[in-house]
Amino acid sequence: MDIQEYFSLVFSDYTLRTITLGTAILGAVTGMLGSFAVLRKQSLLGDAISHAALPGIAIAFLITGAKDSNTLLIGALVSGLIGTFWIRGIVNKTHLKSDTALGLILSLFFGFGMLLLTFIQKQPNANQAGLDKYLFGQAATLVESDVWLMAIVTGICLFVLLLFWKEFKILLFDKDYAKTLGFNTKSIDILITSFIVLAIVLGLQTVGVVLMSAMLLAPAAAARQWTNSLSKMVFLAAIFGAFSGVFGTAISASQNNLSTGPVIVIVASVFVIFSFIFSPNRGLLFRQIRFIANRRDLELQKTLAFMYRIAETHENISHPHAIKILNNFQGFTRKTLQKLVDKNYVTLDGTMWSLTEKGFETASNLYNQQAINDE
Amino acid sequence: MNSAQIEIQLIASLVAIACAIPGTFLVLRKMAMISDAISHSILPGIVIGFFITQDLNSPLLILLAALTGVITVVLVERIQKTGLVKEDTAIGLVFPALFSIGVIMIAKNANDIHLDVDAVLLGELAFAPFDRLIISGIDVGPKSLWIIGSILMATIGLLIAFFKELKISTFDVGLAASLGFSPALIHYGLMTVASVTTVGAFDAVGAILVVALMIAPAASAYLLTTDLKKMLGLAIVFGVFSAISGYWLAHWLDASIAGSITTILGLLFLVIYLFAPSKGLIAVMYREKQQRTEVSLLTFLLHLKNHSEERERHVNHLQEHINWQKVRAKTVLDLALKNNMIVIDKKIVSLTEKGDEFTSLAIDYIITNEDAQIEDMKDDFFLFRG
Helix, strand or coil: CCCHHHHCCCCCHHHHHHHHHHHHHHHHHHHHHHHHHHHHEEEHHHHHHHHHHHCCCCCCCHHHCCCCHHHHHHHHHHHHHHHHHHHHHHHHHHHCCCCHHHHHHHHHHHHHHHHHHHHHHHCCCCCCCCCHHHCCCCHCCCCCCHHHHHHHHHHHHHHHHHHHHHHHHHHHHCCCHHHHCCCCHHHHHHHHHHHHHHHHHHHHHHHHHHHHHHHHHHHHHHHHHHCCCCHHHHHHHHHHHHHHHHHHHHHHHCCCCCCCCHHHHHHHHHHHHHHHCCCCCHHHHHHHHHHHHHHHHHHHHHHHHHHHHHCCCCCCCCEEEEEHHHHCCCCCHHHHHHHHHHHCCEEEHHHHHEEEEEEEEEEEHHHHHHHHHHH | CCHHHHHEEEEEEHHHHHHHHHHHHHCCCCCCCHHHHHHHHHHHHHHHHHHHHHHHHHHHHHHHHHHHHHHCCCCHHHHHCCCCCCCCHHHHHHHHHHHHHHHHHHHHHCCCCCHHHHHHHHHCCHHHHHHHHHCCCEEEEEHHHHHHHHHHHHHHHHHHHHHHHHHHHHHHHHHHHHCCCHHHHHHHHHHHHHHHHHHHHHHHHCCCHHHHHHHHHHHHHHHHHHHHHHHHHHHHHHHHHHHHHHHHHHHHHHCCCCHHHHHHHHHHHHHHHHCCCCCCCHHHHHHHHHHHHHHHHHHHHHHHHHHCCCHEEEEEHHHHHHCCCCHHHHHHHHHHCCCEEEECCCEEECCHHHHHHHHHHHHHHHCCCCHHHHHHHHCCCCCCCC
16 A cells, blocks of 8 residues: 555544544654643653553552453553642652653653563463553554544643643743732642643553553654744644644555654654754754855954954055965955945946945944843 | 782772762762763763774773763753753763663674673672783783773872862852852762762673762761761771671672672661751651750740730640640659749649740740850750750
């Protein structure tokens, strides 16, 4: 099956439609909430929580014995939340730093989850096959009810986001100010963190424990490069996330032996690389171009200033001088000289140059302006 | 105990020691999550190495995979240097991408290679004794024992040789640079050791357990001591203890050894987190409560000093005025009485001479706001803690 065939099938084929919708919704909701995680400098929280959810899945299975994905997700949610609050406790109450706390919770919970999974596998009533799909995720196991669940959760997320938009925003950028305004920062904090945990847990079945953190981060990191406005960033991140989901599913469906999760992550990473390089304001490419333009500008000014120093010593400012004397000066190139002529600062006459009235004026104000701009 | 059991415990203990040493420095340098990133992103290195060597235990594979680990660190730093995203986001972007590449490479060649992702991430210590190193026909022990043993030897050698440099560059980068050690060199050296250890250990215990063994013992030790040598020692002891008791837990439950070791590490950390003498949760909360009472006492004494009228100094009035609850007000009153700061006469509270002097000094302290001063004051006045 190639990509074209995929797009013709996506509206008619049940499985493809479900998976595509599922990954698109998942990408949108993780992108949305991921924006907050990235801006709150909690990027790696996603990684920690997705690992911390594993023992919850195992315990939920041990208690209910059912493989119903909703029950397992509730288990994952509970253990993810416990992990999150323990991380917070470690950072607040001890001198261990947040990276240590994240790494601890991540590895310890995951290890405990592995212990439980292997323990379950040895049980006699073990119809546990399929529990390990949460490790790496299997988008193919998505059914319509899963997609409905995702859609409902996304709807709730969107509603809560819009309802508490002001609070979330102020907490994000100025926590102390939010506190002085009388907002209950603690509960807003808990609310947003809980939603991040919820989004992560939703994605476990599709992309798995290991790759979930990228789903949360990549769309948000890409969106961050295009805008400085929170609302635009959240919106863009949702779009990037959804497109990574759709393209990832399309590519993995059109090839043999490609699991969906890693492909989605790669697509999202491509979005990030593209944004890093080509975004107009922050992107590396345009930054380099601006850098070169600035340097040229500086050289131009240097040449002009040098000319000014020479012209100053003469009574007639337009007294011609040989181009040769500019040669041992760094800022000078043929191009800059031409540019000066274009700007009407200098006139050329054979091998001689002379400063115009306008050029003299500009040059004499060159450093004054600098001083004014600095203030 | 049969010989396979002893060998497993020996391997687990060696892995624990080999991880604890770089782990301590990672925790101190606030780079713990780098170990998680490395443990995931070595996957493509392992896969490529496996394509070339067809042997999971070959030294070439270990070097290639370790190189991927170092590349991860370099990539993270490069991305961070552009200033487009923060360090943690950079880590979070790099390792899943590399890991995905590894997973896809395995999936595309699933028929040709005998390697699966579970094995890399989770490892299986129980099989380690079966893969034996045979030199000229003589069985000299399990391969992983030799690999991790030589990595450990190298780590210990480097640790002893560069202990001073490591210590200085960990705690004071500026000083290290001005003394002429290159912090960058030490940084990448440490990263290389961490990568090599991760790769050497993943086959036996899995990538996730490597992270646990690096961070958890060091973090537990850090809650108990602030001396680098003691911290290293404690981390090693915790690591080995968890390795051996984890093995027996797994034996008893008939479950994954790596999972059991991590669980023991988790329990150990939980106990230390709660009960560590001065930095544990309970100690911290007790101290916070004590400090709250001390601050209340100070507020109370200041109030008394500021008011000479009897109405303001009536016992019942204090509750209303400073808005304390009854219990708290009583605690503070008792504390002040015990310290001879106040006398109560017909329900009217007044400062004693000692209380007056103390309060004057306290005002000085509040104005100058130097931390050290108030600690001396407590000693000077033989202040009973709340």
